[in-house]
Amino acid sequence: xxxxxxxxxxxxxxxxxxxxxxxxxxxxxGKTIASAVLAEALGADYWKPVQAGTEEKDADILxxxxxxxxxxxxxxxxxxxxxxxxxxxxxxDNVAVDYTKFAWPKTDKTLLVETAGGILSPMSAxxxxxxxxxxxxxxxxxxxxxxxxxxxxxxxxIEVLKSRGIRLLGIVMNGTPNESSEIFITQYAGVSVxxxxxxxxxxxxxxVMAYASQIRHSISSFxx
Numbered sequence: 001x002x003x004x005x006x007x008x009x010x011x012x013x014x015x016x017x018x019x020x021x022x023x024x025x026x027x028x029x030g031k032t033i034a035s036a037v038l039a040e041a042l043g044a045d046y047w048k049p050v051q052a053g054t055e056e057k058d059a060d061i062l063x064x065x066x067x068x069x070x071x072x073x074x075x076x077x078x079x080x081x082x083x084x085x086x087x088x089x090x091x092x093d094n095v096a097v098d099y100t101k102f103a104w105p106k107t108d109k110t111l112l113v114e115t116a117g118g119i120l121s122p123m124s125a126x127x128x129x130x131x132x133x134x135x136x137x138x139x140x141x142x143x144x145x146x147x148x149x150x151x152x153x154x155x156x157x158i159e160v161l162k163s164r165g166i167r168l169l170g171i172v173m174n175g176t177p178n179e180s181s182e183i184f185i186t187q188y189a190g191v192s193v194x195x196x197x198x199x200x201x202x203x204x205x206x207x208v209m210a211y212a213s214q215i216r217h218s219i220s221s222f223x224x
Contacts, residue, residue, distance in 0.1 A: 023129065023157070032061055044072075047113050048113075051080065064205060088122075143174055
């Protein structure tokens with residue numbers, strides 16, 4: 001296994017339904033792909049509480065990518081019709097998004113909770129994804145990607161998590177590696193890269209399963 005396929009996850013206590021929030025530094029950064037690989041490697045369940053847009057729902061993608069996805073992917077708390085920021089989509093649909101009233105999935109497994117957009121993207125008209133995660137005291141995994149400006153976006157995201165008291169378990173780097181950027185981020189922030197996920201030539205259940213199998217042994221000794 002090369003250094004860009006290494007995964008190191010340390011044991012940690014889980015709170016709400018043994019849940020881990022999957023957060024991103026930006027919209028379209030690869031949270032769904034990261035969720036699929038980590039869920040397959042950990043044997044975890046998956047939940048995206050708020051889905052904006054119905055043509056390509058992230059939960060439907062995960063059902064296709066995960067082993068026994070039909071039972072491990074839980075229905076959304078709210079589905080909004082338009083592929084917009086949740087607060088804008090909710091206004092169009094005349095729907096109130098109140099995460100304090102969400103009915104959480106019932107599962108004995110670790111639950112990966114994928115948020116929408118970036119850390120400070122709106123959850124509702126007056127709340128953000130960070131507010132949601134902090135409210136439920138979930139530890140978080142931050143999904144990042146290497147592009148011009150990503151160091152700034154990643155470090156700002158980490159600062160937001162610290163300011164909200166959200167425990168950051170580590171970073172998942174998605175896509176093409178950039179060693180110098182990753183070294184700067186990890187050394188400056190004191191946070192580990194716990195997984196590096198490649199740019200899949202073909203994203204399907206076989207490729208997710210194959211990559212998850214490469215990293216599964218690294219986390220098999222931990223009790224999640």
